[in-house]
Amino acid sequence: MGAHGHGQEHGHGHGHGGAPGEALEPLPRRTRRTLTAVVLVVLAAAVAGVVATWPGEVPSASTTYVGAQTVRGDVTGTRMLTCRAELAEERLPDGTLPETVECPEARVRVDGSAREVTVTVPAAVFHGGLSAGDRVVLTEYPGEAGGPAVYAWEDVDRRVPLVVLVTVFVVLTVAVGRRRGLAALAGLAVGGAAIAFHVVPALLTEENAVVVGLSSAVAVMGFVLYLTHGFSARTTVAYLGTVAGLLVTAGAAVLAVDATHLTGLSDESAYTVTVLTGAVDLRGVVLAGTLVAALGLLNDVTITQAAAVWEVRAARGGGFRELFAAGMRVGRDHLASTVYTVTFAYAGAAMPSLLLLRLYDQPVGQLVNSAAIAEELVRSAVGGIALALTVPLTTALAAALVLRSRPAAGPGAGT
Incomplete structure (x- = not known):
C-alpha cells in the first residue's frame, strides 16, 4: 500500500477528481496535518482570549428588601377595580393622564x-x-412593629409548564436526531454555560466585548461542531468558515455600532443595568450580542455548504469550478432563505417596540431612527453581510479540499 498508495494520492491531487458516484478516501496525511494545525492554532487563540477576559469579582446589586422573601401560592379569585392615574407611564399618547386606570x-x-x-x-x-387555580409568585415583606406581613405581586409561576416544554423538546430531539441530537443538546448546554459563566460576567466587569464574544464563540463552536458532526474534513471546513464569518461579523458590527452611535439603552432592562452597575458599556453588550446571535446562522450555513460540495463531488465528480458553481447554487438559495428568516426573527423580538412606536404614529424615518429598531436593523444587516461573505468562502475552501480526496481503492475502503 505504501508506494502505490502515495502515487495515487499525489496524482489525484492535481487531477479533476474521480468518476461520479465513487466513494472518497480521507484527505492526504499532509493535508490533514495542516488542517489540524490550523484548527489547533484557532482554538488556542480562542482559549487564550477566554483566559485573558475571564471575569474576576462580578459586581452585585441586590434589589431585595432586607427581610423580604419569595413565596408561592394559588390564585383563588380575581376582580377588576379602577383607581386614579398617578404614574407617568399611565399617560395617554397625547401626554395627558386619564381620570382612572385599571387596577386588577x-x-x-x-x-x-x-x-x-x-x-x-x-x-x-x-x-x-x-x-383561579393559577400558580403565582409573591414577595413577602415583614410587617412593621410585629404587624402582619405585606405581600406584593412578583410574577406567574411558570416552572411546571417550562419543565414540560423543555422535556418534550429534549425527548423529540433525541428521538429524531439520535446520537447527533444528543450531541447537539450537549453542545447547547456548553454554549449556555459559556454565556452564563464567561460572556455575561466578563461584560459586567467591562472586559473587551469583541474579544469576549469572539473567544467564547470560536471556542464553543469548535466543541459543538466536532461533537455533533464528528472529526472530518467537512466539519473542519464548516468550522473554519464559521470562524471567518465571526471575524467578519465582529468587524462589521464594530463599524456599524460606531457609525450609528448605538448605546444599548433601548429597553428598561438595559437602563437598569447601567443604574445598578454604574459603569457597564452597553455598546459592548450590543457587539457581544450580535456575535452570539450570529453563531447559529453561520453554523447552519457553513455545515450545509461543506456537505453540499462533498455530495456533489461524490455524485458528479468535476473540478474546482464545477464544484464551486454547484455549491454556490445551493448557497444562494440557503442565503436568501436565511436572510429573511433572520430579519423576521429580529422583527419578532422587536414587536413590543414596533407596537409602541405605531401607537405614537411616528413617520417611517423617525421609526427607523429609534434605538430599538436601529439595533435590530444593525443586527440584521451585519448578519446578512457575514452570511454573504461566508457562503462563497466556505464553498471555495470545501471545493479545494474535496479535490484532495481520492476515489476509494475498493469496496472495503473508508470514506
Whole structure:
C-alpha cells in the first residue's frame, strides 16, 4: 500500500477528481496535518482570549428588601377595580393622564398558610388570562412593629409548564436526531454555560466585548461542531468558515455600532443595568450580542455548504469550478432563505417596540431612527453581510479540499 498508495494520492491531487458516484478516501496525511494545525492554532487563540477576559469579582446589586422573601401560592379569585392615574407611564399618547386606570387584584392562598392575601396585579397579566387555580409568585415583606406581613405581586409561576416544554423538546430531539441530537443538546448546554459563566460576567466587569464574544464563540463552536458532526474534513471546513464569518461579523458590527452611535439603552432592562452597575458599556453588550446571535446562522450555513460540495463531488465528480458553481447554487438559495428568516426573527423580538412606536404614529424615518429598531436593523444587516461573505468562502475552501480526496481503492475502503 505504501508506494502505490502515495502515487495515487499525489496524482489525484492535481487531477479533476474521480468518476461520479465513487466513494472518497480521507484527505492526504499532509493535508490533514495542516488542517489540524490550523484548527489547533484557532482554538488556542480562542482559549487564550477566554483566559485573558475571564471575569474576576462580578459586581452585585441586590434589589431585595432586607427581610423580604419569595413565596408561592394559588390564585383563588380575581376582580377588576379602577383607581386614579398617578404614574407617568399611565399617560395617554397625547401626554395627558386619564381620570382612572385599571387596577386588577388577585386573591392568593399562600403555600403553607391557610389564609388568603390580596395583591394588586399588572393589568397586562390580568388580561393575559390570570384565573383561579393559577400558580403565582409573591414577595413577602415583614410587617412593621410585629404587624402582619405585606405581600406584593412578583410574577406567574411558570416552572411546571417550562419543565414540560423543555422535556418534550429534549425527548423529540433525541428521538429524531439520535446520537447527533444528543450531541447537539450537549453542545447547547456548553454554549449556555459559556454565556452564563464567561460572556455575561466578563461584560459586567467591562472586559473587551469583541474579544469576549469572539473567544467564547470560536471556542464553543469548535466543541459543538466536532461533537455533533464528528472529526472530518467537512466539519473542519464548516468550522473554519464559521470562524471567518465571526471575524467578519465582529468587524462589521464594530463599524456599524460606531457609525450609528448605538448605546444599548433601548429597553428598561438595559437602563437598569447601567443604574445598578454604574459603569457597564452597553455598546459592548450590543457587539457581544450580535456575535452570539450570529453563531447559529453561520453554523447552519457553513455545515450545509461543506456537505453540499462533498455530495456533489461524490455524485458528479468535476473540478474546482464545477464544484464551486454547484455549491454556490445551493448557497444562494440557503442565503436568501436565511436572510429573511433572520430579519423576521429580529422583527419578532422587536414587536413590543414596533407596537409602541405605531401607537405614537411616528413617520417611517423617525421609526427607523429609534434605538430599538436601529439595533435590530444593525443586527440584521451585519448578519446578512457575514452570511454573504461566508457562503462563497466556505464553498471555495470545501471545493479545494474535496479535490484532495481520492476515489476509494475498493469496496472495503473508508470514506
